[in-house]
Amino acid sequence: MLELHHVSRSFAQNPVLNDISFTVPGGALTGFVGANGAGKTTTMRIIMGLLSADSGSVTLNGQPLTGATRPNFGYMPEERGLYPKQPVIDQLVYLGQLHGLTRSGARKRAMELLARFGLDDRAKSKLESLSLGNQQRVQVTAALLHEPDVLILDEPFSGLDPIAVDAMSSILRDYAARGVPVLFSSHQLDLLDVLVDHLVIIQDGRILADSSADELRATQASRHRLSLGSDTGWLRSEPGVTVIDISGHEALVNFDSESDAQRVLATAMSRGPVAEFAVHRPSLADIYREIIK
Numbered sequence: 209m210l211e212l213h214h215v216s217r218s219f220a221q222n223p224v225l226n227d228i229s230f231t232v233p234g235g236a237l238t239g240f241v242g243a244n245g246a247g248k249t250t251t252m253r254i255i256m257g258l259l260s261a262d263s264g265s266v267t268l269n270g271q272p273l274t275g276a277t278r279p280n281f282g283y284m285p286e287e288r289g290l291y292p293k294q295p296v297i298d299q300l301v302y303l304g305q306l307h308g309l310t311r312s313g314a315r316k317r318a319m320e321l322l323a324r325f326g327l328d329d330r331a332k333s334k335l336e337s338l339s340l341g342n343q344q345r346v347q348v349t350a351a352l353l354h355e356p357d358v359l360i361l362d363e364p365f366s367g368l369d370p371i372a373v374d375a376m377s378s379i380l381r382d383y384a385a386r387g388v389p390v391l392f393s394s395h396q397l398d399l400l401d402v403l404v405d406h407l408v409i410i411q412d413g414r415i416l417a418d419s420s421a422d423e424l425r426a427t428q429a430s431r432h433r434l435s436l437g438s439d440t441g442w443l444r445s446e447p448g449v450t451v452i453d454i455s456g457h458e459a460l461v462n463f464d465s466e467s468d469a470q471r472v473l474a475t476a477m478s479r480g481p482v483a484e485f486a487v488h489r490p491s492l493a494d495i496y497r498e499i500i501k
C-alpha cells in the first residue's frame with residue numbers, strides 16, 4: 209500500500225497541496241480525479257520524488273520512500289518524455305536497460321507490450337509518425353517495461369480511442385491483480401464506474417474523498433428515482449424526504465427510512481399513476497459531481 213501522510217506544498221507562497229493524506233491500496237485500481245489545477249500532477253511528482261514536499265511523507269508498505277525504492281516505480285508523466293524522432297523500439301530498449309534489463313530482455317518485454325497494444329508492427333517507426341493515441345500507448349509501454357512494483361500514471365487514458373481504452377484498462381487491471389498499487393489521474397468520469405476500485409478526489413489541493421468505490425456507492429444507497437403521472441413538487445413538503453432534484457413529473461430523492469419510502473409510494477399511488485419508483489444507483493461520476501459541489 210502506498211500512503212501519503214499530511215503532504216503540503218506551496219509554490220512561491222501559493223499553497224497548492226494543503227495537508228493531503230490518502231492511500232493507494234495494493235491489488236486495486238485507484239482513480240485520482242479533480243479539476244484542472246487541483247494538484248494531481250504535483251502530488252504524483254512528489255510521490256515520484258521529482259518534487260519535494262514542504263512537509264509530510266510518502267510511504268510504501270509503511271516504509272518511507274527513498275531513492276532505493278523508487279526505481280521500482282513505473283511512471284507516466286504528464287509531459288510524456290519519449291523522443292519524437294527516434295524509433296519506438298530503440299527508445300524502449302534503452303529505457304529498459306536503464307531500469308536494469310538486458311538488451312535482449314528489454315527488447316522481448318517491449319515487443320510483448322507493444323503486441324498487447326496492437327503496435328508490434330510499428331516498433332521500428334519513429335514515435336512522431338504514430339497517431340497521438342498510439343504515441344500514448346508507447347508512453348505507457350515505457351512505464352511498464354521493468355514490471356514496476358507501483359504504477360503512477362498521469363492521464364493515461366487521454367487521447368485513446370475506445371479499443372485502446374480497453375487495452376489500457378486490461379493492462380492496468382492485470383497490474384492491480386498482482387497486488388501492485390496503481391494510481392492514475394483522469395478527467396474521463398465515464399471511465400470511473402467501469403475501472404476504479406478506489407477513488408481519491410482532490411479539489412484546490414485538499415482531499416475530499418479517499419474511499420473504495422463500494423463505500424462511496426453505499427453512501428447513496430437510500431436514493432430513489434420517481435416518475436409519476438403528474439407534478440412531483442408535493443414531495444418537497446413530505447416528512448422524511450430530501451429532494452435532490454425535481455423536474456416536472458420526475459424526482460430524485462433520499463428517504464430517511466424504508467417506512468418513509470413506503471408511505472410516499474402509497475401517497476404517490478393515491479395521487480395517480482406511478483411509472484417508476486426505483487432505487488437509484490448513482491454512478492461514480494454522479495457522486496464525484498456531488499462531492500465537489
Ligand SMILES: Nc1ncnc2c1ncn2[C@@H]1O[C@H](COP(=O)(O)OP(=O)(O)OP(=O)(O)O)[C@@H](O)[C@H]1O
Nearest residue numbers: 219220224242243244245246247248249250251286
Ligand atoms: N512548478 C510550478 N511552479 C508554480 N506553480 C506550479 C508549479 N507546478 C504546478 N503549479 C501550480 O499548482 C497548481 C496545481 O497544478 P497541478 O499541475 O498539480 O494540477 P493538476 O490537478 O494536475 O491539473 P491538470 O488536471 O490541469 O493537469 C496549479 O495552480 C499550477 O499552476
